[in-house]
Amino acid sequence: MKRIVILASGSGSNAENIINYFKNSAVFKVVLVLSNKKDAKVLDRANRLGVSNGSFNRVDFSSSDTVLNILKENADYVILAGFLWKLPEAIVNAFPNKIINIHPALLPKYGGKGMYGMHVHEAVVANNEKESGITIHYVNENYDEGAIIFQESFEVLPTDTAEDVANKIHTLEYKNFPKVIEKVMLENG
Secondary structure, three states: EEEEEEOOOOHHHHHHHHHHHHHOOOOEEEEEEEOOOOOHHHHHHHHOOOOOOEEOHHHHHOEEEEEHHHHHHHOOEEEEOOOOOOHHHHHHHOOOOEEEEOOOOOOOOOOOOOOHHHHHHHHHHHOOOEEEEEEEEEOOOOOOOEEEEEEEEEEOHHHHHHOHHHHHHHHHHHHHHHHHHHHHHHHOO
């Protein structure tokens, strides 16, 4: 059984989708959800879905091995589902090609520090982009610069608002993220 730990900062809709996708799998299981916010809605979702969960602070994450050790004990793969902190080098090095993130844009466009959620969609609309989409990628020591695993795009219409783009992004995320995670785990072992 390959064990998945999800790191998330927000509401957790992608985390819930991943948990539900793997809940009946004999090969893969989401065993833990961790958040950098003790009041994040993702923890409520994990509780409701019967998945162990907890939160941590910046010291536990960046200045000690607390989170690293939890991940080493529990994870074969680490999935970032709306997790907003940059991973410490020690965590990245402990899980080479085993940390996967989803980004709500076609990287390398609209990536980097501060480019998440509605900030991305607002920039896409403000710049009159003709397309946007999702990027699923491995995580390295830099924001949104890891090797790209998968991308899917859609047309941004001249009438689309940032909310319209966000809705199209969510549809692609829910459809593709769990399947791509599964494919990577099957291929990489």
